[in-house]
Amino acid sequence: MPEQPCGSNGVQMSRIYLDNASSMPVDFRVFEFAKPYLMASHGNPSSLHSVGLEAKQAVEESRRKIAEFIHAENENTIIFTGSATEANNLAVKGTALRNIIQGKAIIASAIEHMSVINPMKEMQKNGFSFTSLSVDSTGVVDLKKLENILTKNTVLTSIMYANNEIGTIEPISEISKIVHEKGKYLHVDAVAAAGRIPIDVQKDGIDLLTLSSNDLYGPQGAGALYVKPGVKIQSVLLGGGQERGLRSGTENVFSIVGMGEAARIAQQEMKQESSRLLPIRDKLIKEILKIDQSYLTGHPSQRLPHHASFRFSYIEGESILLNMDMYDIQVSTGSACSSKTLEPSHVLLAIGLKHEEAHGSMVITLGRSTSMNDVELVSKATNETVQRLRKLSPMSQEWRK
Amino acid sequence: MANVGYSKKVMEHFMNPRNVGVIENPDGYGKVGNPVCGDVMEIYIKVKDDKITDIKFRTFGCGSAIATSSMVTELAKGKHVDEAVKITRADVANELDGLPAQKMHCSNLAADALHEAIKDYKNRKQKK
Numbered sequence: 001m002p003e004q005p006c007g008s009n010g011v012q013m014s015r016i017y018l019d020n021a022s023s024m025p026v027d028f029r030v031f032e033f034a035k036p037y038l039m040a041s042h043g044n045p046s047s048l049h050s051v052g053l054e055a056k057q058a059v060e061e062s063r064r065k066i067a068e069f070i071h072a073e074n075e076n077t078i079i080f081t082g083s084a085t086e087a088n089n090l091a092v093k094g095t096a097l098r099n100i101i102q103g104k105a106i107i108a109s110a111i112e113h114m115s116v117i118n119p120m121k122e123m124q125k126n127g128f129s130f131t132s133l134s135v136d137s138t139g140v141v142d143l144k145k146l147e148n149i150l151t152k153n154t155v156l157t158s159i160m161y162a163n164n165e166i167g168t169i170e171p172i173s174e175i176s177k178i179v180h181e182k183g184k185y186l187h188v189d190a191v192a193a194a195g196r197i198p199i200d201v202q203k204d205g206i207d208l209l210t211l212s213s214n215d216l217y218g219p220q221g222a223g224a225l226y227v228k229p230g231v232k233i234q235s236v237l238l239g240g241g242q243e244r245g246l247r248s249g250t251e252n253v254f255s256i257v258g259m260g261e262a263a264r265i266a267q268q269e270m271k272q273e274s275s276r277l278l279p280i281r282d283k284l285i286k287e288i289l290k291i292d293q294s295y296l297t298g299h300p301s302q303r304l305p306h307h308a309s310f311r312f313s314y315i316e317g318e319s320i321l322l323n324m325d326m327y328d329i330q331v332s333t334g335s336a337c338s339s340k341t342l343e344p345s346h347v348l349l350a351i352g353l354k355h356e357e358a359h360g361s362m363v364i365t366l367g368r369s370t371s372m373n374d375v376e377l378v379s380k381a382t383n384e385t386v387q388r389l390r391k392l393s394p395m396s397q398e399w400r401k
Numbered sequence: 402m403a404n405v406g407y408s409k410k411v412m413e414h415f416m417n418p419r420n421v422g423v424i425e426n427p428d429g430y431g432k433v434g435n436p437v438c439g440d441v442m443e444i445y446i447k448v449k450d451d452k453i454t455d456i457k458f459r460t461f462g463c464g465s466a467i468a469t470s471s472m473v474t475e476l477a478k479g480k481h482v483d484e485a486v487k488i489t490r491a492d493v494a495n496e497l498d499g500l501p502a503q504k505m506h507c508s509n510l511a512a513d514a515l516h517e518a519i520k521d522y523k524n525r526k527q528k529k
Contacts, residue, residue: 315461316462318464319415319462319466391421392418392459394441394461
């Protein structure tokens, strides 16, 4: 095995990369495992000759690993897609359209990813009624309201396992019970949660579940949708009939093979890694909250072990991001100024923040390269960043008056 | 290092903004804000014989909001108010070697803040 380039995941050593929710490096072991499928074993899994068969077997092995990772009934429940966005679109449109005779009501929480919310909004044009389910100030969905808005016409309810911007973990088992009392299917976007906390689709009572390769240290370009046996769903991408006819298009064999191996490693190392990150995360939160008028966003305890998110009064998030980058520390923000739409994050608005409060957000997501030694540097850089930007801000004095 | 589509010059002004702060008893004060993006800028000027002798700013906003504020103070400093009032948003963006398209309207208010400050100066002068 060749030497790793530098750092434990090929990441530059001086860099402190804390934006793992946006993109993760590919695990070196994953890359080594999947590499042959870019060149030597380049077959199309649909080809019947030996080269094609080799690729097909690799895809099927990956399918088994993913099924084991989420404790699915069998490997046939796993549909590979090109991304988690595609898997979410398939889950929403595929089940809504396939079950249209049973009802035309769909529900999503207000903090879902746009790849769930936007397909749901589009289904409104096809005559569906879409209800957005509110969350409390910590980001937990309102279970009472869920009970009230569910009807026998509700064919799909989509609630994420955990939120990528505020780290809050949703009570999925409870949600499942409520959904199945009146409604039909529960879809769970597990992109942020998978690999951080254990997921068991059978125990949790999940009908459809979305996964992303890159969020498991796998290559970009692969996602998966778990479809419980018996769930009625139709394709939204038609063609040669790959993936049980549910997702046509030649498989991205390299990424799919990598995703399976990434899931296997994540499953093996999750417990150890999460308990390694938890004290680092908690120390970071403790240190950063020492800054005057800084606040944790999301749930204080019911949150992903690698996730810390904040807001700071009187300053703006894109400036925070750029300033932190000068220390070679990469973070994320839900500020309007950093988004393509120039609207603040819908997640931060949903937990009740005002526009100017949502502006000053900073999201930190730890990864395998994060160590306890980083805490001091990161909290110092954060403090200096906040102080510098506040000195520039006309808001600080005005609001303090 | 940071790469959100900002020029080196924007980043340089963001990291080392010129003329930050407040002028006590200014001859002119301008404040503008954009409710959509949320940026707020204020500019203070000190004027002698219709010439801008000192200028300070404070800004709540993104990287380009801070950089454009800094740049506009550089452009206006030492200029006659009738010259300074001709400084446009486009001038500021050009001097910074351009801004990303989506930032052109919402975070390029610095020239407006300067114009407000000059307007305020002229109003005060008339009242004298």
